[in-house]
Structures are given as structure tokens and as C-alpha cells.
Amino acid sequence: MTIRVFIDGAVGTTGLEIRERLDGREGIEQLILAEADRKDPKKREDALNSADFVILCLPDEAAREAVAMIRADKVRVIDASTAHRVAPDWVYGFAELEPGQMTAIAEASRVSNPGCYPTGFLALVRPLVRAGLVPLDHSFAVNAVSGYSGGGKSMIAEFEDETSEGFTATAFRNYGLSLDHKHVPEMQKHARIEYPPIFQPAVVRTYRGMVVEVPLPLHAFTRRPSIEAIENALRDAYKESALVRVLPGDVSTVSIEEDAGTDRLSLRVFGNAERGQARLVATLDNLGKGAAGAAVQNLNIMAGLDPAAGLVL
């Protein structure tokens, strides 16, 4: 059986990566709009309704509009934008996050692809909250850096094109200083924690890759979990996963290039037992498990294909 896939936003940063991964795959036919038609509402509407699977790689508002254009019941949607990540009637497309999540994705008609930063945060934190090692009412902090492709075409131009408005030569800059980053509700909801985490993102002069860190004051928690207990809980949560790996915390540094160019998500636990402090560190590619890789994985799961097909391990 061949499935028909339409990527809306196929020439954007995420869309192109997905398209390349699906190109030439047996059993997948891509509906592709010509450059002159790709923003034509009528042409998009036709494509959106004649596909079996639609992957939205659009800004949030355009993603909402695209969903509203879909009338055919058979069309199943994966939305890479932020638009539906906390919507109650959408399935959260993070297959490894909860027991049973892969089945929920396989059966879903509407799947929201996780954000890149939430992917790192949730992978580190959710198993610990679920196991009761970290209390639900802990006030989490998240420190993270991303490659500049995380901001899509406009941020790529800011970092690469001297003639673009907003061109910057900076090596590192923080942002989200008003503490209202769009990923915070998604992190809170899917970690199932009481308070919004304090999210401290930054962007650096490298194209792709991310490091996402969560500091934990273990000494302050009622159960005072050991560093080993934290690492074991993560190992247990991801023991069956091909993409999420828990690595020993025996290195002296972790670089942003670690998983760039792959669909892996690597987790490490560092700590100081005497002080009762830990640093949880995730690395991933914002365009891999953080976007395009996750979308391809979700498509595989929804269409009943090999879950690892087209992914870079």
C-alpha cells in the first residue's frame, strides 16, 4: 500500500528536512506544490484534502488555518508547530514519553509534534516525576542553547546573511527574558508538574544542535534520591527506545554537536552526592528529534511502517 503525504510548508527549514527524508521511500508518495502554488489557498486546500497524511511545517497561525481547511475525515495530521501542543483533542507526538503513547499516536487522527526544547526537558524530567523521585510542586529551571536553525528561515538569515534586516555577528545570545516563551505551557502540561518551569533559552552561532539542562537540588526533596536512582529511572524509562539513550555521566563536558545531524536524544546525569545536587543534560538536534526526525517517526507509527525508517540513529 502506498500512502500519500502532503507537507504544507515544504520549502521551509523543517519541511525541507522532512521532504528529503521521505524522498525515495518505498510506499510513500509525496504531493508537492509548485513554487507558484505553495501559498495558493485553493491549491493547498486540494492537497490538504487529497492526502492520507498531512505534515504541517508552518507558523502557528497558518497551521491553524490549514487544519480548518481539512474537511476529509480520512486525512490524518501531524503538526510541527506550537499551535496544538496543549490542545486536549490532539495526541502529543512524543512516542517515548509515556507508556502507551506510541499506541495513542498510532491510532490518532491529529498528532502534535513536540517542540525542540520541550523534547529535551520532558525526556529528562517526566520519568522522574512519574516515579515520584522529584515532587510535582518542584520549581523547575531549564537552561538551554540551540543552533540558529531553530528560528527557521528568518533566524538563519539573521546569522548568515549580512544584508538581512537584523543581521547579527553574535556568538551567543540569550532570549525569552520576559519568561513567557511559547514552549513553557507545553513543558508544564506534559511533565504534569504544578508550576511553569523557569525557562532560560539561548541561541548560538552553530546551525543545528541543542543542549538542554535541568539542575536538581536533590537534598531538598523529601525522598532525597541518589544520583544513581535518578539515572536508573531514566535508563528504565527508555530501555526499549532506539532513539533515546541514557549515557554515563563520566565525561567532563558535553558539546552541542553531540547529536547534531542525527535523530538521537542523549541523556546524562551528572551530580555531586555530597552536596546532593544533580545536573541533567540532554542533547539533540533541533531539526532531528526536535522537529523533522520526530515528524517522520510519528508518520511511521501512524502509518504502521517501521518506526525507525528514514531516521538517523
Ligand SMILES: NC(=O)C1=CN([C@@H]2O[C@H](COP(=O)(O)OP(=O)(O)OC[C@H]3O[C@@H](n4cnc5c(N)ncnc54)[C@H](OP(=O)(O)O)[C@@H]3O)[C@@H](O)[C@H]2O)C=CC1
Ligand atoms: N526550525 C526548528 O528547529 C523547529 C521548527 N519547528 C516548528 O515548525 C514550523 C516551521 O518552522 P521552520 O521550518 O523553522 O520555519 P521556516 O520559516 O523555515 O519555514 C516555514 C515555511 O512556511 C511557509 N509558510 C508560511 N506561511 C504560509 C502559508 N500561509 N501557506 C503556505 N506556506 C506558508 C514559509 O514560506 P516562505 O518560504 O515563503 O517564508 C516557509 O517556507 C514552525 O511552527 C516552528 O515553530 C518545530 C521544532 C523545531
Ligand SMILES: CC(=O)N[C@@H](CCC(=O)OP(=O)(O)O)C(=O)O
Ligand atoms: C532558536 C530558536 O529561536 N528556537 C525557537 C524554537 C524552535 C522550535 O522548537 O520550534 P517550535 O516552537 O515550533 O517548537 C524559539 O525559541 O522560538
